[in-house]
Amino acid sequence: MMRRILPILLLLFALALTACSQDKGAVAGTYAAQSNETEIVLTLKDNGKGTWSTDLDEIEFKWSIRKGGELWLHTKEGGVIPGVISDDTITMILPGVDQLVFQRQ
Amino acid sequence: MINTIKKIVMHPWIALGFRLYIGGLFVFAAMYKINYAAEFATTIASYQIVPYWAVNALAVFMPWVEIICGGLLILGIRVRSVSTIIAGLLVVFTVAIFINLLRDAPISCGCFHTVEDPISWWTILRDVTWIGMTMHIYYFDSVLQTDQLFLGKLKRIHS
Amino acid sequence: MSTSKTNNAVPDSVPDNTAELRQPMELDRQILHIKTLYEATRELSNAVKPSAVLNTFLPIAMGPLGLTFGFGVMRRAGAMRVAMLGLGASDKTQFDKRGELLVDKFFPSNKTKPTISSPTVLAGQHLSYSADVPTGTHVIAVIPLDKDSHVVLGFGPKLTGEAFSDVEIDLLNGLVNILSTALKKACGEQDLNERNTHLETSLVQTQEAREALNRRAFQLRTLYEATLELSAINEPTALCNAFLLTLMGTFSFSTGWIALYGPSDTEPDVAYRGPEPDCLTYLAHSGRDKVLGQFVGLKDKMPQRSQSVFLENAGARADLPLEADVAMLFTLNNDWRGCIGLFSPLSDGAMSPDMHQLFLSLVGTFMVTLGNAKHTQLIHDLNSDLAARNVELQNTLDDLTSARQEIGLLSEAKEAIIGLVQGEVLRVFRASWFDVSLIILAGIVLGGLFNFSSPSGIDLVPKSFLEDPPEMVAAKNTLHLAEGGAVIVDARPSEFFKQGHIKGAISLPEDMFSFVYSMKLSSLDPAIPIIVYGRNLSRHYDVDVARELTELGHEKVLVFDGGLDMWEEAGYEVEK
Missing domain, CATH: 3.30.450.40 (GAF domain)
Structure with missing residues (x-):
């Protein structure tokens, strides 16, 4: 019984995943923000992956869009960095860091 | 009057509604957790109940148990066993939330997504409601079950 | 009867009035009479059969007396015999018819006791008047022989016509006596002969009967043996x-x-x-x-x-x-x-x-x-057929028995299967530990597989659990190091940092380490010591972050495993 049900469940699961990624195309793109003297470049790819680049680092992450125009960056370590999308800007707050405003490039 | 209420309350169609709701809830909750296992591990850890060496494993396995249970509940397969598991999970969640409320821990529920409103007594009430629904399912569910469809006739076999 | 005289009367008593005259004549006559008697005795002794005796006697008696006719009727054992001399064929017929009556007259057959016991001679004219005798019969002599044999004799008149004299009557008496004796003898002989003959016949018959019996016995024996x-x-x-x-x-x-x-x-x-x-x-x-x-x-x-x-x-x-x-x-x-x-x-x-x-x-x-x-x-x-049928029946019974056993086994199997099915069905509609275990197991397996194959999979067991613990530092030393320029890093989630942290500590939550590090610490001199704290039951944030920092090139990364509690206990300053 279980063996019959599982493929169906997996299919449902896959469908749900595709449903989640419908708005990504609109948000995807390259954004940049200035913090102190550091320029941060945020690249959001269509496939839900993205990079956070500074002069020294390039951090990979996954991103997703939540309801209410929220952008979540899912870190590799299991954290979520929430951001707010409005038009071409993404506003983001990192703990201990000032508010970052990314402009679409 | 009481009987009528009893009848309505115990009606299997209500149980069916609960079943689909709880099932869908679990499938929905599990999908995010499966996708972002690391985040779920963080969530579990934030409760400070599970020893640190078991957190990751639990974060990997539990969403799958949830999704299987949710799916089986929607399909009406092994309803009682599944509702037992779901009730068990919900009780564990509720107790965990309760403990953390007492601790005044600044955590979100993490029930569906990583970032949510912080836990509160409302969360406890919501979970208890879900437990009640699950028990209703356990005792009163009988319609539109896949098991009933395939195995119901076997009940009629006599020696 | 008055004239009759017994033969016992001896001639002595004959009157002898003319003795001299008659003497020679008388003598002749006596001689003749004696001769006659002798003759009769002799002749009659030769004759064997009674009828022959009678026939012989008639001429012997009649001749000397000169009688015209004579007859004799003998009834012996119911049979009549008639002897005649000097009589015609009509008289013969008469005797054949009435001889029986004549004899009956003297010897009535219905009387058991004989009326006349010895030979008797009757003489007289009157005798001829009887219807049963021929006319002219002068003398009748009756002779009883035995119980049922009697003889009646009759004689006619003399040729001379004279009457019978006493002497002649005596002679007749004598002759009759002789006849009686001869007849008795002849009868006896005849009886003897007859008996002999009968005996012989009987003997032959006996012989035949015995042979027949023998044959019968043989047949019966044969039959018996054959049977x-x-x-x-x-x-x-x-x-x-x-x-x-x-x-x-x-x-x-x-x-x-x-x-x-x-x-x-x-x-x-x-x-x-x-x-x-x-x-x-x-x-x-x-x-x-x-x-x-x-x-x-x-x-x-x-x-x-x-x-x-x-x-x-x-x-x-x-x-x-x-x-x-x-x-x-x-x-x-x-x-x-x-x-x-x-x-x-x-x-x-x-x-x-x-x-x-x-x-x-x-x-x-x-x-x-x-x-x-x-x-x-x-x-x-x-019986053979029956035995065969019995065997067949036995076989059928055996078959039936085995079939019944088979049916028994089958029904047991059926019961078992039904029991199994019903048990399974009941289990399906009941909460079963087996199903619960199965579902959990499936979850574990699927989760493991998915996590293994997914690029964003995580370690099932945290690295900090397996690796050697990093260098630890106590609260006092931490303070001392911090005063010496070391950086204190709070590795806990930011919410906890906000609730309270060591004074001067930087929030570097473990779950967004890369981002925050890039923003805050990437430009830090690797030589500056870093002291990391923050752990709880479920996470050793400090160890994880310390490892990350070490990997990024920081030379001196220490872990203050006492955390905020120990810090507070030590009485050092906490920032809120």
Whole structure:
């Protein structure tokens, strides 16, 4: 019984995943923000992956869009960095860091 | 009057509604957790109940148990066993939330997504409601079950 | 009767008034009389038969006395005998008719006691008036011989016409006495002869009877022996053989055969004894039609059920399958018809009726025994059949028993299967630990597989659990190091940092380490010591972050495992 049900469940699961990624195309793109003297470049790819680049680092992450125009960056370590999308800007707050405003490039 | 209420309350169609709701809830909750296992591990850890060496494993396995249970509940397969598991999970969640409320821990529920409103007594009430629904399912569910469809006739076999 | 005189009267008493004159004459007469008496005695002693005595006596008595006629009627043992002399044929007829009455007159047959016990002579004219005697009868003499033998004599007048003198009467008396004696003797002899003859006849008859008895005994013995012998045999063919031997022995034949044919689907029973053994096969195979043909030929004389008939006709016997001098057809039941044939007798001569009878009796015995044998055979066959049926029945019973056992096993299996199915069904509709375990197991397996294959999979067991613990530092040293320029890093989630942290500590939550590090610490001199704190039951944030920092090139990364609690306990400053 279980063996019959599982493929169906997996299919449902896959469908749900595709449903989640419908708005990504609109948000995807390259954004940049200035913090102190550091320029941060945020690249959001269509496939839900993205990079956070500074002069020294390039951090990979996954991103997703939540309801209410929220952008979540899912870190590799299991954290979520929430951001707010409005038009071409993404506003983001990192703990201990000032508010970052990314402009679409 | 009481009987009528009893009848309505115990009606299997209500149980069916609960079943689909709880099932869908679990499938929905599990999908995010499966996708972002690391985040779920963080969530579990934030409760400070599970020893640190078991957190990751639990974060990997539990969403799958949830999704299987949710799916089986929607399909009406092994309803009682599944509702037992779901009730068990919900009780564990509720107790965990309760403990953390007492601790005044600044955590979100993490029930569906990583970032949510912080836990509160409302969360406890919501979970208890879900437990009640699950028990209703356990005792009163009988319609539109896949098991009933395939195995119901076997009940009629006599020696 | 008054004139009668007994013969005892002696001539002495005769009156002798003319003695001288008559003397020579008298003497002659006496001589004559004596002569006569003598003659009579002599003659009569020769005669054997009473009738011959009577016939002889008449001339002897009449001659000397010169009588015209004489007759004698004798009744002996109911038979009449008449002797006559000097009388005609009519008188003979008369005597034949009335002789009985005449004798009855003197010896009434209805009286048991004889009226006259000794010979008596009656004389007188009156006698001739009787109707029973011829006319002129002058003298009648009656002689009782024995109980039922009497004689009546009658004499006519003298030729001279004279009356009878006393002397003559005496003479007659004498003669009658002699006659009586002679007759008694003759009668005795005749009786003796008759008895002899009778005795001889009886002897012959006895002999014959004995022979007949012997024959009967022989037949009975033969029959008995045959019965005894045959009754011991139960098998029809053996019975035929034995009986054939008995027949041939009893009736002295050198060749014999018996053939018994039943319904066409049965084997015939045949027996043959003789010079050609092939005849047995011939009888068995080709004899049926010929024998049965004889039965048809007999038509209404055909032997019925359990009957036998001699085949008398020589022509018919020639048509039998084998030669036969004596042949007999018999029917056993309605179904079995047989024929017995005997050939070439050892002794000549036809079979006597006795032997015929014996033959029939023997065949009768044979048929009874054969019938019994047939019945025995039938019973035997039926018994065999019954035994076979019993075996069959037993087999059927065995089959049934095994089938029942099989059914028992099958129903047990059925019960077991139904029990299993019902148990399973009940389990399905019940909360079962098995299902619960199965679901959890499935979750573990699927989760493990998915996590293993997913690029964003995590470690099932945290690295900090497996690796060597990093360098630890106490609260006091931490403070001391911090005063010396070391950076204190709070690795806990930012919410906890906000609740309270070591004074001067930087929030570097473990779950967004890369981002925050890049923003805050990437430009830090690697030589500056970093002290990381923050752990709880479920996460060793400090260890994880310290490892990350070390990996990023920081030379001195320490872990203050006491955390905020220990810090507070030590009484150092906490920022909120």
